[in-house]
Amino acid sequence: MTSGAGTETSQQEPGDDILLCYCTMVTLGELRAACRAGRWPLPGKENTGKLCTGCVGDLLYCLRLCGVDASL
Amino acid sequence: MSSSLSALLSGTFYEHGYDHRVEIIHQRDAGAHRRLASLEVALYDKDGALLATPAVDPGLEVLDLGALVGNATSTQERVMVVLDARYDDAIFPYRPHHYAYFHRRGSTAAPLYYAVNAALGGVPDRVGATNINNFETYVFRQQPFAETYSLLLGCLARFVPVQAQVFAYYGSRRIARDVTLAPKCHSEVQLPAEDHGERLARVEVKALFRLLSYVVGRRAGTGDLVLFDHLFTYAK
Numbered sequence: 166m167t168s169g170a171g172t173e174t175s176q177q178e179p180g181d182d183i184l185l186c187y188c189t190m191v192t193l194g195e196l197r198a199a200c201r202a203g204r205w206p207l208p209g210k211e212n213t214g215k216l217c218t219g220c221v222g223d224l225l226y227c228l229r230l231c232g233v234d235a236s237l
Numbered sequence: 238m239s240s241s242l243s244a245l246l247s248g249t250f251y252e253h254g255y256d257h258r259v260e261i262i263h264q265r266d267a268g269a270h271r272r273l274a275s276l277e278v279a280l281y282d283k284d285g286a287l288l289a290t291p292a293v294d295p296g297l298e299v300l301d302l303g304a305l306v307g308n309a310t311s312t313q314e315r316v317m318v319v320l321d322a323r324y325d326d327a328i329f330p331y332r333p334h335h336y337a338y339f340h341r342r343g344s345t346a347a348p349l350y351y352a353v354n355a356a357l358g359g360v361p362d363r364v365g366a367t368n369i370n371n372f373e374t375y376v377f378r379q380q381p382f383a384e385t386y387s388l389l390l391g392c393l394a395r396f397v398p399v400q401a402q403v404f405a406y407y408g409s410r411r412i413a414r415d416v417t418l419a420p421k422c423h424s425e426v427q428l429p430a431e432d433h434g435e436r437l438a439r440v441e442v443k444a445l446f447r448l449l450s451y452v453v454g455r456r457a458g459t460g461d462l463v464l465f466d467h468l469f470t471y472a473k
Contacts, residue, residue, distance in 0.1 A: 183395060184244055185395075187244040187245065187246055187357040187358025187359070188358055188359075188360050190243070190244060216360035217355070217356075217357060217358055217359055217360040217447060218446050218447050219246070219356045219357040219358070219393065219446055219447040220357060220394075220446065221445055221446040222394050222396070222397040222398075222399055222445055222446045223394050223395050223396045223397060225397075226396045226397045227396065
């Protein structure tokens, strides 16, 4: 969200602090913000979901909720 | 909390009547006691219901699951114990794991030691291991040492169920079974010890994402655990 003064502010959404990927340390809030900004995958976080693979199901689910056409 | 910390979500299964202890960190050096930055524990029943979130000291070296579960719940059923840790990389020089020991009180079965299954995390990005590793396998000894075998499977996903396929191999034959687990649900999948006169030789689990999984062997009469081990991952 951008304020009138052009300063980046953030509004916490439910679950934003959930750690989605335990390998790249991406939270649900970071994923939502990146998707909103059209910046997914985040630079340096391209391997999210591909390391231990334990979060793949949750990751795909969340990306689709955010409007990203995601697949393995 | 520092963003330089790493994360590990592990899990195991506690059964009533066992002395079951998890070594959170193996302390090799009394002069440099290592500790997790944080540790949260959650207990779930087989239907995924949250039973308790008992507070634990992240500085503990050994966690007594019998005391933890006994104090937090009145259940006699199997409980999935989930350990959510944050840690500095320096405290786990090898691939991060907790280790554990258990023994059924009064049983003549040997105590078992095992690596606690890490279901989320434990593969830092710096490793660069990006092969999707959704096949796991376990090869059984040729000589039987337990009367019944099974898989204990748990789903640590937060939002979505997992559909898994379990393949049990008997000589040239195999038996396939589909398993669906909703988030935080767990199940024991029986593996017949024999099929058409052939002994159980191998089991495989195939799933979209990693499950909490252990291969289990029990004595027929008492149900005492005599095998409790994690499966091994195929690299694609």
